[in-house]
Amino acid sequence: MTTETIDVRKHNREAWDRQVSLGNRWTQPVAPEVIAAARRGEWSVVLTPSKPVPASWFGDVAGKRLLCLAGGGGQQAPVFAAAGAKVTVLDNSPGQLGQDRLVAEREGLELRLVEGDMRDLSAFEDGSFDLIFHPCSNSFVDTILPVWREAFRVLRPGGVLLSGFTNPVIFLFDPELQDKGVLQVKYKMPYSDFTSLTEAERRRYTDKHEPLCVAHTLQDQIGGQLDAGFLLAGYFEDKFEKGDLVAEYFDSYIATRALKPVTP
Template sequence: MTNIRKHNEKAWDRKVKDHARYTRAVDAEVIQKASAGDWAVGVTAGRKVPGHWFPKSVSALKVLCLAAGGGQQGPVLAAAGADVTVFDLSAAQLEQDRKVSEREGLSLRIVQGDMTDLSVFEDETFDIIVHPVSNVFVENVRPVWKEASRVLKRKGTLIAGFMNPVLYLFDDQKEEEGKLDVAHTIPYSGLEDAFEENEAVEFGHTLEDQIQGQIEAGLMITGFYEDDFGNGRTIDKYIKTMVATRAVKA
């Protein structure tokens, strides 16, 4: 495959048509509660980000929802009073955010692009970056952390979700049958396996790239939790495979 980005963009556009899990926008009730100060967002499958990871108020703060289209985090934060930009590779995912903003009368800036290249934004633009599990779709994760750090203001906060690479050790089809059969090494590249045209290509990054990569980008890890993958995955019986970190720009 010569253009992973284009393939994954089309795959996520298709997922929106299929109403896949991470393409379902929040409803009016969630937005109403957020407008009243009762809100929470997630960057992993199940657990919500602890409230104390955010400032007491996000009102007027500049927030970048990075690779976070789908009408979920962005509209909630906008309803809570933040100045929100949603950045995503998939036009169809961004359309979900646009629909919610129009339906609820919210102000959202919508930008399409690759999470490894944030050159559309100036240095030290954002107070907070919210980055749900999505860097599995880029081959090299280090540029994501470097760009996030660059566009964060000093003492700005990056809240990120990502996969524990142990998930990618096992044969996916056999895991669906309830069997954990080690078939891959880490780091993992989906380019090594046969894949369906409509499925996104994924990469299993090392924990060193995920965590030390943030540190080397000038970010100090100040919070951490784990979460199940969910959706009936066999591996959830043995280990949590989603991770969330809170980091502050030094």
């Protein structure tokens, strides 16, 4: 199984649909009290596992055209809508979009839901959005440079891209030893669940119906945004609060705030 012999998008769409049925943390819709608080102007969201995104990264979202890019799951998008934003959600998983629909119908919120590939935003015209919120999700595609180029295109001049992603270093370690409390380097970069594992190793994930990941380099994650034309205007690191051995040694998740210049 390689990226040449498997449809990455199809595999991960089906895997995330399965995760919805299993109640994965990132598929659980927000509670009514979260929406009620957002309507009062009291809200926060995450791009990474734990740390809330600074409010200053958003400004006032009321009336803004906001795209949740690969951000389904009934979590951030309904909060933005309750806070007054005009929200579109693009996600590869119909199940994840269904969680957003569930909250929208329950709370009387307006959300535009689009099933699609984060690498292809041809459904949207140039300059369609004021803000793009892109939580940790681009490890589920095999290339991310098109993601940054498309995000740049569909943002208006002066628009903002907020992104979360993994530090690729976390993919270097032997996962079986990691479960036993040992960090030992096993894999080389560039790492991919599709190309770096034996079939037996890959079944560790596929038998549990988990999505498969690709470890994109920081050059592609950060440098790719700059090459697309963005200016980096904010940065922080994060980790899982507990249950992650790597987190005992370093913060392995990254969030960036990038601006599309008003003039080229």
